[in-house]
Amino acid sequence: MAAPGLAGELSVTVVDRSGRGVGNVVVTAVPVEHGPAPARRAPSAAVMDQRNRAFVPQVLVVAVGSSVEFPNNDSVSHQVYSFSPAKRFQLPLYKGAHHDPVTFDAEGLVVLGCNIHDEMAGYIYVTAAPAFGTTDGDGTLRLQELAAGDYRVTIWSPLVADPPASLERVVHVAAQDPAISRIQLARGLRARPEPRPRRGDWEY
Amino acid sequence: MRSRSGAALLLVAWCARAAAGGDQLALDGELDLRWLHSSAEPSFLNGGVGTLRFDPGHEDVRLGRAFLAPRLRISDTVTLHAVVDAYGDHDRNPVDLSELWAEWRPFPTGAVRFRTRVGAFHMPISMENRGPGWSDVYTITPSALNTWLGEEFRTIGAEFEARWLGASRGYLGDFAFVAAAYGWNDPAGALVADRGFALTDRPSTLFGGLGRPPITFYHEIDRRPGYYAGLTWRHHDRLELRALRYDNRADPGAETEAGGGAWLTRFNSVGARLEPDRRCTLIAQYLDGETIIGPNSAGAGQFRMAYRAAFALASVEWSSDRLTVRYDDFHTHQLSGFYGSPADEAGHAWTLGWSHDLAEPWQLAAEWIRVSSHFAPRADYGVPILLVESQLQLALRYRLHVTL
Secondary structure, eight states, X not given: OOOTTOOEEEEEEEEOTTSOBOOSOEEEEEEOSOSSOOOOOOOXXXXXXXXXXXXXXXXXXXXXXXXXXXXXXXXXXXXXXXXXXXXXXXXXXXXXXXSOOEEEOSOEEEEEXXXXXXXXXXXXXXXXXXXXXXXXXXXXXXEEEEOSEEEEEEEEOTTOOSOGGGGEEEEEEOSSSOEEEEEEOSSOOOOOOOOOOOSTTOOO | OHHHHHHHHHHHHHHHHHHTSSOOEEXXXXXXXXXXXXXXXOBGGGTSOBSBSOOTTSOEEEEEEEEEEEEEESSSSEEEEEEEEEOSSSOSSSSEEEEEEEEEOOOOSSSEEEEEEEEEEOOTTOSSOOSGGGOOSSOSSOOHHHHHHHHHOOEEEEEEEEEEEGGGGTOSEEEEEEEEEXXXXXXXXXXXXXXXXXXXXXXXXXSOEETTTTEEOOOOOSOOOEEEEEEEEEETXXXXXXXXXXXXXXXXXXXXXXXXXXXXXEEEEEEEEEOOSSSEEEEEEEEEEEEEESOGGGGGGSEEEEEEEEEEEEEEEETTEEEEEEEEEEEEEEEEOOSSSOOOEEEEEEEEEEEEEOSTTEXXXXXXXXXXXXXXXXXXXXXXSEEEEEEEEEEEEEEEEEEO
């Protein structure tokens, strides 16, 4: 049940140059008007898994203050680290659920790496926005229970090569009809093929 | 006594860490049995002048290779690696070490990650030998270029790598600088000058030798360290480019009491590997250099030889299969120091490889190779200067990968 006065809905679709939906893109929506700061979304608990020498999901968006678990369900050990200003941490070598969750208490992008597998890269997007999510396989995200008003919609993905200024829109959300924003990328996506299966951790 | 208690301490520390979770010991290995059919000259490995590993006197069922490659984690950032090999030929050590090194890889605190390796290991040139124990993942036999690198070269010293990690700056790739200082590589160059290039999957081991009588490789003769320095660029996990300059800085006039000389060997090498999608791989590699022996005062009597080798490879994999085709081209040219026929070689080879993953841990691989080489010094042995050799191999492999 939608809370009274929060009946607005915003649907954001991200498409590439040829009009195909782009999944796993972070979308945040922040009210534009001045006034009392909107309620942040409550921190939550999230999971950043590791499988087949990759972070799963590759991109995770969480509210400021959220804690994230880093279970390793891969056949090999990983050493997860970040030296991003928003969160610096390292999880010494492990497999399974060996470490306590990590709390992300500052807004910003946290780039994850593995000290053993340089090709592994994961992203945790820590946001103070009251509404956020990631697009589905069709490139769409529906944000519901929004108060009516203007929202600044921002999208981000490691694969999107467009300049950040072109990835923002102001969208009006009415109490009744769902607002729809379609963002078409001007540049091609950066390529990132799935890592190939490899035996062991050998590097020559 | 001290070393024994040190080892015991290490073992206790390791057990404590193992109990805390995480794989402290990983063991890769392979047992490779071959069925062979050859129409080659007697191999140089068996005292002949042929350029392939096997010959009609060594057909039917043979041991291709048996190796164990343990990796022990000493701490979160320090690992110990070893590769122990057996090839089932007449090498003086039936079982020998091929590599042994310690690696220190501290956690990155910025966009540049550092790695230091100390010990004995292959230098980072080959774009083919990327499997455990420097195994070739595309064909049974590596290219002439990488065959030679496996035969005469091992870094016995220290290597430092600084790698700029692009992910933290929104770039999906990285850029690395690598440099090493090493010793015990003074004989490098002797084999290619004496025999020319070859195509075998029989790299040297650290303490063994190749051929009959065996040539050994890892000696320090002039007490001058060598170096290599290189750059690597990896772009979007699809393209990898490598360039490396090698110079063993040997004094070509230095000799051991037993008469062994130091070969001044230096080369430049470039390689590219493109993986446009999950299935296809394209590789090209090129190496160009020279080797010199004899005192500089010898003038035109000093032996100088230039060489270059290149190959191009295309490979496609689907479900459990991989099909690879490779073309090799190699040349040597003697510049001075003539005593007999000039050490001039011109050769090329075609290799067709196929592998099929059976139920784990078994793999089946097949390879046909045909090499045509023209090497003038063969005349001194009463062998035709031009050899056209071919070899068909079928390999059954048991591949081990366990973690403790």
